[in-house]
Amino acid sequence: MTTQEALFNYCLRLADNHLILGHRLSELCSKGPVLEEDIACTNISLDLIGQANALLQYAASIENNGRNEDDLAFLRHERHFYNSLLSEQPNRDFAFTMVKQFLIDAFNYYLFDELKKSKDLTISALTTKGHKEITYHLRHSSTWIDRLGLGTDESNLRTQNAINELWRFTDDMFVMDEVDKMLITDGIATDLNIIKTKWQNTVNGAFEKANLKIPEKVWMQYGSKQGKHTEHLGFLLAEMQHLHRAYPGVKW
Amino acid sequence: MNSISLSIDEIRNLLSQIPDPEIPVITIADLGILREISIQDNTCIISITPTYSGCPAMKMIEDEIIKKFRENGVENVKINMVYHPAWTTDWINDEAKEKLRIYGIAPPEKSTVNKSSLMSETKEIACPQCRSKNTEMISQFGSTACKALYRCKDCKEAFDYFKCI
Numbered sequence: 001m002t003t004q005e006a007l008f009n010y011c012l013r014l015a016d017n018h019l020i021l022g023h024r025l026s027e028l029c030s031k032g033p034v035l036e037e038d039i040a041c042t043n044i045s046l047d048l049i050g051q052a053n054a055l056l057q058y059a060a061s062i063e064n065n066g067r068n069e070d071d072l073a074f075l076r077h078e079r080h081f082y083n084s085l086l087s088e089q090p091n092r093d094f095a096f097t098m099v100k101q102f103l104i105d106a107f108n109y110y111l112f113d114e115l116k117k118s119k120d121l122t123i124s125a126l127t128t129k130g131h132k133e134i135t136y137h138l139r140h141s142s143t144w145i146d147r148l149g150l151g152t153d154e155s156n157l158r159t160q161n162a163i164n165e166l167w168r169f170t171d172d173m174f175v176m177d178e179v180d181k182m183l184i185t186d187g188i189a190t191d192l193n194i195i196k197t198k199w200q201n202t203v204n205g206a207f208e209k210a211n212l213k214i215p216e217k218v219w220m221q222y223g224s225k226q227g228k229h230t231e232h233l234g235f236l237l238a239e240m241q242h243l244h245r246a247y248p249g250v251k252w
Numbered sequence: 253m254n255s256i257s258l259s260i261d262e263i264r265n266l267l268s269q270i271p272d273p274e275i276p277v278i279t280i281a282d283l284g285i286l287r288e289i290s291i292q293d294n295t296c297i298i299s300i301t302p303t304y305s306g307c308p309a310m311k312m313i314e315d316e317i318i319k320k321f322r323e324n325g326v327e328n329v330k331i332n333m334v335y336h337p338a339w340t341t342d343w344i345n346d347e348a349k350e351k352l353r354i355y356g357i358a359p360p361e362k363s364t365v366n367k368s369s370l371m372s373e374t375k376e377i378a379c380p381q382c383r384s385k386n387t388e389m390i391s392q393f394g395s396t397a398c399k400a401l402y403r404c405k406d407c408k409e410a411f412d413y414f415k416c417i
């Protein structure tokens with residue numbers, strides 16, 4: 001693997017995490033639990049898809065093989081997506097949506113904060129900008145963890161159920177392989193072990209404050225960095241990619 | 253030698269008239285979206301930066317810039333999207349902030365997106381209508397990603413606050 005190939009793959013991972021989570025949030029458009037949350041979730045979705053767009057543009061320029069950002073988003077197959085297993089999980093109830101969002105926002109917050117220092121100037125610029133937006137996302141989702149955890153017995157129960165079900169996908173975010181190792185040596189990527197420690201502190205603190213528990217003895221699921229996904233990604237892509245595949249090159 | 257009849261200053265004046273599509277009382281220059289103007293090989297190169305990564309107004313702003321040039325007989329225009337330095341509300345000047353307030357949007361306070369304010373918004377935001385600081389946040393995200401929704405507890409008006417970033 002060349003550095004160029006590793007960098008292309010790394011940019012896809014960053015972009016796909018945002019694109020898929022952004023798409024999931026966009027599913028709430030006109031279906032949010034209250035008007036303010038409908039607007040909040042779709043605005044966060046827009047930030048994430050906007051960041052994914054810039055990252056995919058950069059990935060396309062690295063690949064330099066005639067594909068553009070739209071080709072990468074809409075014409076890749078499931079096995080060539082590298083988003084985390086957590087990001088592709090369905091929204092289900094609002095507690096489920098917000099627990100997933102919080103776990104990923106906290107990950108992105110620390111990851112992007114580290115990537116500001118990347119020796120790759122485009123990654124540094126895009127993550128510096130993205131981090132400002134993610135700060136607001138994390139503030140939003142952590143407020144909800146508090147409200148749901150400390151709300152009623154029902155809201156606490158649903159939030160706890162969401163944590164119990166989603167926890168098995170959390171370790172997958174921190175997997176590192178030869179792509180990471182190669183780029184860490186070059187000062188481009190970040191050691192995810194550093195992110196994991198910070199992430200754990202934030203998550204533990206927020207859950208403890210909100211009267212929520214991290215489940216014990218969970219069988220962790222992995223595979224996203226080899227393009228191995230849960231059954232949900234295929235359905236998501238079928239919907240997301242439909243228009244572009246049915247009407248190739250269509251413009252608004 | 254370039255044959256573009258306009259000077260850099262004239263181009264700047266021209267583009268400074270383009271209003272922001274979502275907040276038409278201020279211009280793309282007021283907001284700091286317009287970054288750099290240069291002329292190379294008989295082509296005007298205009299660098300712009302998005303306020304938020306997903307700002308849907310960027311495409312419209314690009315079209316407006318091209319239209320403005322066309323009206324002045326310039327066809328060779330290249331728009332360059334730049335991400336560094338990252339856009340900040342600190343670039344909005346005081347005059348533009350006052351225009352925002354008159355328009356009914358509480359202008360951004362000095363940028364405070366840092367670790368100390370990670371979990372809570374602690375600033376007092378003045379109501380753009382009655383200037384009371386007795387206000388509360390309704391939602392972190394308002395009508396667009398760049399705004400939060402507030403309510404004034406004195407005059408009872410709901411209003412948008414332009415978040416600092």
Ligand SMILES: [Zn+2]
Nearest residue numbers: 379382404407
């Ligand atoms: Zn008021």
